[in-house]
Amino acid sequence: RPILEAGIKSVAVTLGENGVFVCWKEQKVDIQVKKIEPIPIQFADATGAGDVFATGFIVNFIKTGDFLDSYKFANRIAALKCTFKNINDFAEALWLGSVQMPALGNKSIITHSVNV
Numbered sequence: 001r002p003i004l005e006a007g008i009k010s011v012a013v014t015l016g017e018n019g020v021f022v023c024w025k026e027q028k029v030d031i032q033v034k035k036i037e038p039i040p041i042q043f044a045d046a047t048g049a050g051d052v053f054a055t056g057f058i059v060n061f062i063k064t065g066d067f068l069d070s071y072k073f074a075n076r077i078a079a080l081k082c083t084f085k086n087i088n089d090f091a092e093a094l095w096l097g098s099v100q101m102p103a104l105g106n107k108s109i110i111t112h113s114v115n116v
Helices: 049-064 067-081 087-096
Strands: 010-014 020-024 032-036
Touching (some): 020 067
16 A cells, blocks of 8 residues: 555556455545456466566556556466466467467457557
8 A cells, every 4th residue: 555655556466376466546436456366277387477467457458547457367368378388379369369268268368459
């Protein structure tokens, strides 16, 4: 809370296999606090998951302006990264649009795209 009260708008603490703890403050709204539960996955490797989480949050927040939705998206995309043995295979799968996650009913984990 002290960080948010000092003017920072959002804070996330990733907890690895235990999900993520997030806090944010929007205009004229009290500080929001939420624990986002982990997504069950078949774990392969966590290398790069933090970078993927941060990037997923930023990209989604630029598009939506919604803190909670962006944290949920970041949690999903970081979990998906952890199902790949290396970051290059993950990046290639994203590029080809062939990523799905059984824990989400084999629906695509990417629910929208961002044009750059």
